[in-house]
Amino acid sequence: MRTSSASGGTPVTPGGNVPAKTSPLNATPESDIVYTNPDDPDATLPELATVLSNTKRGPWEESETIAKQRSMREGKPLLIWFTDSARSPMCKAVSQELFSTNDFGNWATEKLIRLRVDADVKVNDPDLDLGASEDRRVRIIDYAAELKKRYKVLGFPTLVMLSPNGEVVGKFRGYKRGDAAFLWGQIKHGEAVSAESTKGWRSGLEKKGYREWEDRKGRKIFARLTAYSKGTLTFIEPDGTRSRTQEDNLSDKDRAWIAEQKKTRNIP
DSSP states (O other): OOOGHHHHHHOOTTOOOOOOOOOOOOOOOGGGOOOOOTTTTTTTTHHHHHHHOOOSSSBBSOHHHHHHHHHHTTTOOOOEEEEEETTTTTHHHHHIITSSSSHHHHHHHOOOOOEEEEEEOOOOOTTSSHHHHHHHHHHHHHHHHHHHHTTTSSSSSSSEEOHHHHHHHEEOOOOTTOOOHHHHHHHHHHHHHHHHHHHHHHHHHHTTTTEEEEESOOEEEEEEEEEEEEEEEEEOTTTSSSEEEEEBBOOOOHHHHHHHHHTTOOOO
């Protein structure tokens, strides 16, 4: 069996390697949702188009919140890369030899959601003065430190892979020049384990009424329909995020599904 400096990778097995503060994401019961206006819970719901457009959609996300939402919605595992781009030679090496290659980029775009947590924090926002920029930089540094603690990251580079329900399915620490193929193999294995785990998770939620919805732009959301009235639909995602949209904004497939449901229930 081959070993490597990247062999700090933890074996990936379904249901294993879950850190103390991380647990699989379960469906949020309606009774656990706190509404801003309990008399009219749908009054200020964001439009689904706004919710789905709230993503960077670059190769690497910079917000954990957005990255996790994309992972859940698209059914893809989340690969978190803890790096120190300014001071770690091996972080630079893994970037050059693997992450910056077209082959990996094309594969990862199809298979993963990626999040980079960089110890080298720079804030380049022309709208902020020097004091505000430094304040934001400190907040980002503190948050990155919290993520490192949560996932028990002890050095750079470290990769952590989460399934869409938040379960840790792989952790790989360290890198040695020339080991790009070996590390990519570990990442591919983690992706396969996640895909199998996600099937069971989604299957359980589908029994509770969750399904995949798609808008006219091909953007997807995994959610449960909680209300329908005169062409307006209200959704809830497994993490409790709620949104609304008009029937005309959905794909032909979803509109056909709605028509079938209305027919079954004798809804005009």
